[in-house]
Amino acid sequence: MRKIEDILKQYRAGSHENLIPILQDVQAEEGYLSENAIVQIGRFLEMSTTKIYGLATFYDRFRFTPSGRVHMRICDGTTCFINGSEAVIRAIRDNLGIEQGQTTRDGRFSYELTSCMGGCNEGPVVCVGEKFHVHVKAEEVPEMITKLKALADLK
Amino acid sequence: MKGKETNELMTFLTEEVLMHSSDIVPAATAKRLAEIRRDKPSVPVIYISSGSASIIAGSEQSAAAADLYLKDMGISGLIVRTTCHGPAVFEPMVCIHLPGKNKLIFRNITEDKIEATLNGVFHNDMPEEDLVAQSGSTGFEAWHDIPFIEDIPFYRMQKRVVLDNCACFDPESIEEYIARGGYRTFLKTIRNYTHLEVCDLIERSGLRGRSGGGFTTGLKWKYALNSPSDNRYLICNAKESDPGSYADRAVLEGDPHRLIEGICIASYAIGASNAVIFLKTGSPHPLARLRKALEAAREYGIIGHNILSSGFNLDIVIREEAGAFVCGEETALIGSLEGKRGMPELKPPYPTSHGLFGKPTVINNVETLMNVPLIMARGPEWFRTMGTAGSKGTKLFSLGGRGRYTGLIEVEMGTTFRTIVEGISDGIKDGRAFKALQIGGPSGTFITEKNLDLQIDFDLLRAQGIAMGSGGLIIIDETTCMVDFVRYYMEFIHKESCGKCIPCREGTGRMLEILENIIRKPHTEDSNATLERFKGVMQLEIIASVMKDTSLCGLGQTAPNPFISALSNYREEFEEHIFDRRCRANVCRGLRTFSIDVDKCTGCTVCASKCPVNAIYGTRLQPFFVVDDKCIGCGICYDVCKFSAVTVR
Numbered sequence: 147m148r149k150i151e152d153i154l155k156q157y158r159a160g161s162h163e164n165l166i167p168i169l170q171d172v173q174a175e176e177g178y179l180s181e182n183a184i185v186q187i188g189r190f191l192e193m194s195t196t197k198i199y200g201l202a203t204f205y206d207r208f209r210f211t212p213s214g215r216v217h218m219r220i221c222d223g224t225t226c227f228i229n230g231s232e233a234v235i236r237a238i239r240d241n242l243g244i245e246q247g248q249t250t251r252d253g254r255f256s257y258e259l260t261s262c263m264g265g266c267n268e269g270p271v272v273c274v275g276e277k278f279h280v281h282v283k284a285e286e287v288p289e290m291i292t293k294l295k296a297l298a299d300l301k
Numbered sequence: 302m303k304g305k306e307t308n309e310l311m312t313f314l315t316e317e318v319l320m321h322s323s324d325i326v327p328a329a330t331a332k333r334l335a336e337i338r339r340d341k342p343s344v345p346v347i348y349i350s351s352g353s354a355s356i357i358a359g360s361e362q363s364a365a366a367a368d369l370y371l372k373d374m375g376i377s378g379l380i381v382r383t384t385c386h387g388p389a390v391f392e393p394m395v396c397i398h399l400p401g402k403n404k405l406i407f408r409n410i411t412e413d414k415i416e417a418t419l420n421g422v423f424h425n426d427m428p429e430e431d432l433v434a435q436s437g438s439t440g441f442e443a444w445h446d447i448p449f450i451e452d453i454p455f456y457r458m459q460k461r462v463v464l465d466n467c468a469c470f471d472p473e474s475i476e477e478y479i480a481r482g483g484y485r486t487f488l489k490t491i492r493n494y495t496h497l498e499v500c501d502l503i504e505r506s507g508l509r510g511r512s513g514g515g516f517t518t519g520l521k522w523k524y525a526l527n528s529p530s531d532n533r534y535l536i537c538n539a540k541e542s543d544p545g546s547y548a549d550r551a552v553l554e555g556d557p558h559r560l561i562e563g564i565c566i567a568s569y570a571i572g573a574s575n576a577v578i579f580l581k582t583g584s585p586h587p588l589a590r591l592r593k594a595l596e597a598a599r600e601y602g603i604i605g606h607n608i609l610s611s612g613f614n615l616d617i618v619i620r621e622e623a624g625a626f627v628c629g630e631e632t633a634l635i636g637s638l639e640g641k642r643g644m645p646e647l648k649p650p651y652p653t654s655h656g657l658f659g660k661p662t663v664i665n666n667v668e669t670l671m672n673v674p675l676i677m678a679r680g681p682e683w684f685r686t687m688g689t690a691g692s693k694g695t696k697l698f699s700l701g702g703r704g705r706y707t708g709l710i711e712v713e714m715g716t717t718f719r720t721i722v723e724g725i726s727d728g729i730k731d732g733r734a735f736k737a738l739q740i741g742g743p744s745g746t747f748i749t750e751k752n753l754d755l756q757i758d759f760d761l762l763r764a765q766g767i768a769m770g771s772g773g774l775i776i777i778d779e780t781t782c783m784v785d786f787v788r789y790y791m792e793f794i795h796k797e798s799c800g801k802c803i804p805c806r807e808g809t810g811r812m813l814e815i816l817e818n819i820i821r822k823p824h825t826e827d828s829n830a831t832l833e834r835f836k837g838v839m840q841l842e843i844i845a846s847v848m849k850d851t852s853l854c855g856l857g858q859t860a861p862n863p864f865i866s867a868l869s870n871y872r873e874e875f876e877e878h879i880f881d882r883r884c885r886a887n888v889c890r891g892l893r894t895f896s897i898d899v900d901k902c903t904g905c906t907v908c909a910s911k912c913p914v915n916a917i918y919g920t921r922l923q924p925f926f927v928v929d930d931k932c933i934g935c936g937i938c939y940d941v942c943k944f945s946a947v948t949v950r
Contacts, residue, residue, distance in 0.1 A: 227786075
């Protein structure tokens with residue numbers, strides 16, 4: 147609870163133009179936008195929560211459920227696509243049984259698709275935390291996820 | 302202690318270097334500057350590239366390994382993290398500068414290779430296979446039998462003007478940028494020129510917006526300057542929308558201070574005291590670099606209140622976008638900065654008269670702004686010597702895809718696409734055949750073999766119906782299916798359409814449905830289904846033309862471009878998908894059928910165990926077979942078979 151108040155302190159009350167940076171900060175802090183946070187932001191900015199939800203759902207980067215302990219960012223850029231990222235994305239989706247923006251029931255995994263991360267020569271690229279998995283192949287996905295499960299259990 | 306040193310250096314740089322009225326600096330100052338620039342290093346300097354591409358390839362681990370090596374060996378050396386040289390295929394690149402010798406450039410020096418490479422260089426036993434070239438200038442001893450960097454086609458055919466600083470210095474160090482002549486242009490500009498004179502100079506140089514539209518930059522600035530208002534805004538659009546382009550972020554990472562200088566000059570030219578850098582989300586490295594650079598510039602008094610007692614105020618803030626493709630469009634971008642949904646508005650009024658918070662606003666792309674300090678320093682006439690009649694200067698591209706050498710490149714306007722594909726990229730990887738060059742991302746077009754001789758020029762390309770785009774070039778070879786590629790772009794646009802206007806919201810959805818129908822696996826194959834698919838393509842053409850004419854913003858108007866271009870150039874591929882139910886690149890899952898060669902299959906069971914839908918049956922050590930009805934065409938069996946027994950049609 148403290149944290150949201152600290153974030154809000156950096157901004158001027160009622161300044162609607164700061165809504166996106168505030169939401170970004172809150173998400174960076176908590177990993178997602180909780181109902182509670184949105185109500186608090188709404189009170190601070192004197193804005194209805196419906197409007198905040200309306201804005202937040204328009205943009206891709208906001209999520210409304212906690213992310214998994216292991217959060218994967220999969221490049222959906224054009225070069226990775228040419229190098230076969232679709233099969234990788236499909237394999238990850240089928241393996242975890244979740245869509246983009248969802249979290250597995252055990253709370254271990256979540257993933258998002260991003261546009262080009264700049265590693266075009268190494269594609270398809272999957273980024274987990276600070277570590278980049280490069281030249282990922284669809285048939286390697288089950289093995290990769292098994293390894294990441296161990297990582298998730300450590301957290 | 303460190304704080305005091307920094308302060309001294311700050312006073313020295315700002316007062317002695319920046320405030321110096323003439324270009325000639327006293328000998329003592331020159332010496333100090335040369336030291337900061339490491340012109341003649343007394344210890345070995347190891348430059349390790351550290352842009353996003355390098356970090357993904359593992360440059361941070363290499364840097365740590367190099368540091369450990371120097372410590373273990375007791376060698377006093379310097380490790381400098383630079384940015385990408387350009388060729389992403391060579392990452393992580395390491396460049397070693399021994400005192401008195403030319404620089405040596407090595408490629409793909411991953412963590413495990415560091416020791417061998419450094420050992421080789423220090424003990425004069427050159428590790429040949431990883432060596433790319435040497436780069437030197439007068440006063441250094443050349444290495445024998447090692448090619449110069451200028452002899453390598455990837456570099457020779459480029460004209461590196463905006464990129465000239467990249468890779469040879471530490472982009473995070475403002476001291477080094479100033480020592481290399483940076484920020485002096487900005488100070489001269491605010492002392493010697495009026496707002497209008499700056500706009501005039503830039504207009505005379507012929508600089509045109511690099512984000513695709515190609516509007517004359519100086520003219521845009523003048524419109525904003527001439528709109529009466531108490532405050533104006535400058536927005537640097539670093540939200541590279543194209544999902545396959547990385548040029549702007551790479552150059553921003555490579556030389557953040559030049560971008561800041563460009564923003565400073567542009568803000569002065571239009572009389573703006575607030576500037577915003579609108580940065581793409583999910584790019585942590587450029588963001589961190591830029592934050593650091595801004596902080597340093599603020600510390601040195603280059604941005605802030607009453608900049609170096611000139612009376613000009615400027616504040617620059619970074620805003621990270623929240624993830625919406627449409628926010629690359631000017632009015633949507635402004636909406637997003639105002640804290641609204643990023644939806645485009647009708648133009649006019651243009652942002653130059655009615656922009657951010659209703660004030661006159663200029664939106665320039667990163668590359669455009671990077672050119673500004675160079676033009677102000679070297680004069681508009683210098684800039685006019687490069688390029689074609691209508692398009693001056695150079696253009697950055699992030700070259701990706703199937704080329705042999707890909708990465709960030711800069712070529713002079715007027716260069717042909719053939720030079721890029723056959724010269725700089727040196728053809729296609731693995732000896733495959735060239736199919737197309739994709740330019741401009743999801744709103745761009747395909748350049749075929751016969752169009753490769755076209756010159757890069759705003760007007761020439763527009764006359765051919767080709768959008769220049771922001772700088773994404775993707776080389777496609779025969780392993781990519783054009784129908785599938787068009788579907789990928791359409792899926793992207795459909796996801797990103799903001800939903801404000803109907804042609805775009807509904808049109809992209811219908812186009813995607815029809816394209817998916819063309820590549821979907823046939824459940825019942827009758828003549829009617831073929832006819833349906835054929836009718837679908839005719840309807841696609843109608844939808845495309847309606848979208849082009851009636852969509853509100855550029856996103857919808859250009860969304861059908863990849864489809865139109867692919868259909869006119871690769872019609873036979875569409876026909877094969879529709880009538881023969883065949884994908885020549887063997888990409889479309891729905892159309893692939895797999896079979897197992899009974900003579901080659903050893904019955905090792907690998908394919909059966911990997912098959913996600915259990916469509917492969919058989920007895921161990923006997924040939925296996927694929928059940929077509931269950932097969933989803935994923936191709937995993939084809940990839941895992943060690944005996945090439947799985948064939949695809």
